[in-house]
Amino acid sequence: MTPAARVSAAIALLDDILQGAPAEKALTVWARNNRYAGSGDRAAIRDQVYSALRRLRSAAWAGGAGDAPTGRALMLGLLRQEGEDVDAIFTDARFAPVPLNDAERQMPGTAPEPVALDCPEWLEADLRASLGEDFVPVMTTLRDRAPITLRVNLRKSDPAHAAALLAEEGIATTPNPRAETALSVTDGARRVANSAVYRDGLVELQDAGSQALAQAVPVADDARVLDYCAGGGGKTLALAARVSAQFIAHDAIPARLRDLPDRARRAGVEVRVSDAPAQAGFDVVVADVPCSGSGAWRRQPQAKWDLTPDRLAELTALQSEILDDAARCTAPGGVLAYMTCALLDAENAAQIRAFATRHPNWTVTETRTSRPDADGDGFFLALLRAPAQTA
Structure with a gap:
């Protein structure tokens, strides 16, 4: 053509x-x-x-x-x-x-x-308030393509070894500063899906910001871990590559998890898919909740323009509901990791403030915010510690 x-x-x-x-x-x-x-x-x-x-x-x-x-x-x-x-x-x-x-x-x-x-006209005020002095650089960043990043599967390789193998297949990479497992693809991105390194489970496509979140979640080898909103299971696999815990992946739309068992086998990790995780007693619960996706609008730009005030209100209500449900699944003294790929305070810090009001016996131990930049997408993480004994 x-x-x-x-x-x-x-x-x-x-x-x-x-x-x-x-x-x-x-x-x-x-x-x-x-x-x-x-x-x-x-x-x-x-x-x-x-x-x-x-x-x-x-x-x-x-x-x-x-x-x-x-x-x-x-x-x-x-x-x-x-x-x-x-x-x-x-x-x-x-x-x-x-x-x-x-x-x-x-x-x-x-x-x-x-x-x-x-910038969507109706969101300008909220984005300015949420991003502060980062408003212009973040919105400028979102106008261009997102980086292509690989996660090195530490069960099968290490970043230097994986980078060398990728180079042999014409895929050039550099270390990504956001996560120790992250490699930014600088050339040959379209070769990744057909490469032996990918097919053999040494690497997975995953944004460096998402990798950094998974890296920040504290998980012990003997832990029971529930990925409550697993989606395709990328964070489950990232966690499972770190430790030999018991991992259960759940999503409200089970079809999203259809490929996870095959991906887990390729990665050499064990993950169980469940459509009924309502039981309590998980040492770690990951809630990567549905959100506006504003931190990743470079990857799904149509979502920027399709988002409406009503849809945002639905999302924030759902996030609050999921937080409470996930809290009920968390064992006494356990950790609930709340995550979004959103930029808006209403989906991030405001949700945690509201949760702390509803659950005053829980402790917010850490929050992290990353902005979209040349290395990765925008994400928010809050680590919440359940009381040692339930009321």
Whole structure:
């Protein structure tokens, strides 16, 4: 495909996504229906679509659409931001977008700061209050791609050995400062999934911030550990690679855990999947709760624009409910690790303050906050200690 044909494809995909189609599904359907497109074409179109979604407000502004984006305006604005010659793309040649009209040729003025930072209008005040002086650098970071990071499975390798094996397969990495197990992929990222190092369970794809959270949870070898909102089980596997404890993974949507047994076998660890973890007595309970995902908007940019005040209220209510449920599963003197990949105080520190009010006999032993940056996503962690004896 020519560069112009790729842009045309991205325009059509963005129009579907703006009408409500999930981005990942739209890309999958497009690839299935356009089998002539090679892997390079699919990757390039995917990158364009996700870049436009990350920069939806600023690209729409640069494309002259203001607050009424279209796929064409988004791609025009994105190409302008990237310094491309738009007249060489919008030519009306075979499979190319039609030439720009007079209105599209008018260059817009300087965008207001929230638009330039691609900040959702209704969330600006909350994000500014939550991020403080980090507001501008964090929102700037979220406009670009997230890093690709691997977790080295300490049951099978160490970072230096894994890096050497990856290099033999054309995958370049550097140590990531956020976690001792983290390797940032600097070249050859698309080779990872088919590499022997990955297939043999020496590495897993996992953000360095997520790895750091798992590393911070205190787990003894004889502990009973419940991952209450396990999702795909990434943190369960990270914990299980550290110690030989008893691990149980649970999620409200069991289908999310479908692949975990195979991943655990590949990693050489033991994890039991359970759909009924309501019993108490766990020494460690990990609650990586559903959240806005704002700390990881680079990876799921559509979520930034789909979030609404009502949905945020639902999420914070659910987080509070999960905290109380997880507390009931925690043994006397045990640890409850509350985690989000969110930036908003309402999902993080405010939840812990509210929990402490509801459960005054619990102790907050530690909180950690990481911001999205070149090394990883944004996360929040609170370690809560249950009273030695239940009331």
